[in-house]
Amino acid sequence: MKRSILFDTETTGLDPATGDRVIEIAALELVGDLPTGRTFHTLIDPERDVPEEASRVHGFTRADLEGKPKFAEVADDFLAFVGDDPLIAHNARFDFGFMNAELKRAGKKTLGLDRMVDTLDMARERFPGMPNSLDALCRRFGVDLSARTTHNALLDCKLLADVYVELMGGRQHGLGLMAEDGQLPSVMYEGPMNRKVVRVQPTPQELAAHAAFVAGLKEPIWEH
Template identity: 85%
Template sequence: MKRSILFDTETTGLDPATGDRVIEIAALELIGDLPTGNNFHVLIDPERDIPEEATRVHGFTLADLEGKPKFAEVASAFLAFIGDDELIAHNARFDFGFVNAELKRAGHKPLDMARMVDTLDMARERFPGMPNSLDALCRRFGVDLSARTTHNALLDCKLLADVYVELMGGRQHGLGLVAEGGQAPSVVYQGPSQRRVVRVVPTPAELAAHTAFVDKLSDPVWKA
């Protein structure tokens, strides 16, 4: 069954090219698009100051990260956890950009962008012209946001996992479709150029049952 990793970062700012650094990484394992409970989470000493505007977003100050490991010290554990699997994030280019800058600084190969699945792109395709932030999607899908007072990588991953399930068709999209000992089908986001339309055709028995039901109604609008 397909394994994928959903991950998020918190940072000192918006641009690794100007010296901003990662201060938190969280990652959740998904099997068949559903969380397994297996996760990776670490706070990181950014080796620089944290601007007040960044603290207002995620709540972390430099004092909170005192004594935490540097990215180079956790890079191998992070890479081992994510393996070679698909990597899912909201506004994924931001997270990939920061992680790849940190990996390069630590002497590791960057993540292959071909592994990237961006739930922001998915949401924009499904809800064009609508707000598609993580908060907006949680409200749209009825995901509880009460614990999200500031951005927190591990909490954001857990929220995004629920949103991702909904974007992929809901928690039952793969149930009942696999024989015992077989492999459950996984739903793969294919983009607009590869979208398929699935047409459902009722069976003769279903049509007969529907006709019998309609015949019991008084002046049904479905009958000419």
């Protein structure tokens, strides 16, 4: 089944070109668009101050980050975790911009933009003209926001995973019906709202078993 990585960052500010740095990375593995429980998470020493206005957003101060690894020390672990799979983020251009600035500074291969899946773009297409922040989407889909008092990257990943499932069609997306060879034993087509719809094809043995079951029923209504 398809593997993808949902990730989020927290930073010292809004623009890596002016010296802002990443202070937290969280990533969460999805298989078949559902979380597997595997995560990557680290705090990072940004090697600079953390402005007060940024601390008000994510709750981290410079003192919280002292002694944490520098980005170059965790870059290889992050790249190994994400592999070559699609990368999902909310307002992904922001996170890609910061991560690629850090990777370039560390002398590592940057993330290709062809891997980018932006849930903000997905939400704007589905809900044009409506608020599509992560908070707004959580409220729209009934995702519990009670723990989100600040912008914590790992918590935001977990919230976004629930939102992403809904944007992709809900918890029954794909139905998880897999044959022994790993393929869907069915016809798949695009239904309303671009959702994947699975039409299961019964095997001859299943059809025979069903016919035998129906034959034992008293006046089954679907035979009239």
